[in-house]
Amino acid sequence: MEIQERSGFFMITMDTIIREGHPTLREIAKEVTFPLTEQEQQLGKDMFEFLVNSQDPIKAEELHLRGGVGLAAPQVNVSKRMIAVLVPSEQEDGEPEFAGVLYNPKIVSHSVQDACLGDGEGCLSVDRDVPGYVVRHARVTIAYQDETGAAHKIRLKNYPSIVVQHEIDHLNGVLFYDRINADNPFAIKEGVLVLE
Ligand SMILES: O=CN(O)C[C@@H](CC1CCCC1)C(=O)N1NCCC[C@H]1C(=O)Nc1ccccn1
Numbered sequence: 001m002e003i004q005e006r007s008g009f010f011m012i013t014m015d016t017i018i019r020e021g022h023p024t025l026r027e028i029a030k031e032v033t034f035p036l037t038e039q040e041q042q043l044g045k046d047m048f049e050f051l052v053n054s055q056d057p058i059k060a061e062e063l064h065l066r067g068g069v070g071l072a073a074p075q076v077n078v079s080k081r082m083i084a085v086l087v088p089s090e091q092e093d094g095e096p097e098f099a100g101v102l103y104n105p106k107i108v109s110h111s112v113q114d115a116c117l118g119d120g121e122g123c124l125s126v127d128r129d130v131p132g133y134v135v136r137h138a139r140v141t142i143a144y145q146d147e148t149g150a151a152h153k154i155r156l157k158n159y160p161s162i163v164v165q166h167e168i169d170h171l172n173g174v175l176f177y178d179r180i181n182a183d184n185p186f187a188i189k190e191g192v193l194v195l196e
């Protein structure tokens with residue numbers, strides 16, 4: 001058992017985030033097992049901290065962070081099934097709409113109805129605009145484990161549902177533009193919910 005060097009201070013910044021073209025973004029990430037290693041626990045905290053910092057106007061400015069509402073471990077070159085999500089409330093000072101670090105997240109059921117963000121999507125790992133509707137499930141039931149390994153099952157709709165689906169896609173090597181209709185980026189079928 002090599003002596004684990006107590007790592008110095010580490011913080012996720014834009015330099016930590018790998019960009020499209022890096023093979024890790026197209027890998028299928030591996031499930032994490034419990035109990036988590038020290039590194040896996042710390043990584044979950046660091047990923048969430050990045051989102052908090054990126055949404056803090058002062059810190060984001062200071063650290064040159066792009067504001068993010070979600071982050072998946074493969075984006076920091078760790079091919080493990082863990083995601084962090086911090087969806088702010090619509091009101092200025094309200095509680096976050098959805099916040100947490102989810103281990104081994106899995107869509108266990110979903111609505112027949114699809115949905116997409118009216119403004120399309122972007123990605124911190126994609127340094128270009130790719131216009132078009134990213135068609136996803138409108139509502140999802142997600143099973144996941146928390147940092148203690150406890151199992152949870154939650155139902156999500158609207159923006160939080162879209163964000164979590166974007167993050168789970170990263171664990172399966174899928175990028176948002178894979179879900180844009182190549183022939184007509186803004187084509188949507190009857191009944192698709194467009195979230196403004
Ligand atoms: O995998 C994870 N990512 O790639 C970070 C993405 C995740 C979201 C994209 C669409 C659904 C999930 C992200 O957050 N963005 N995409 C690129 C730049 C903008 C930024 C964003 O939407 N920021 C934001 C939005 C509302 C409030 C505050 N900030």
Ligand code: NI
Nearest residue numbers: 122123124125
């Ligand atoms: Ni992304």
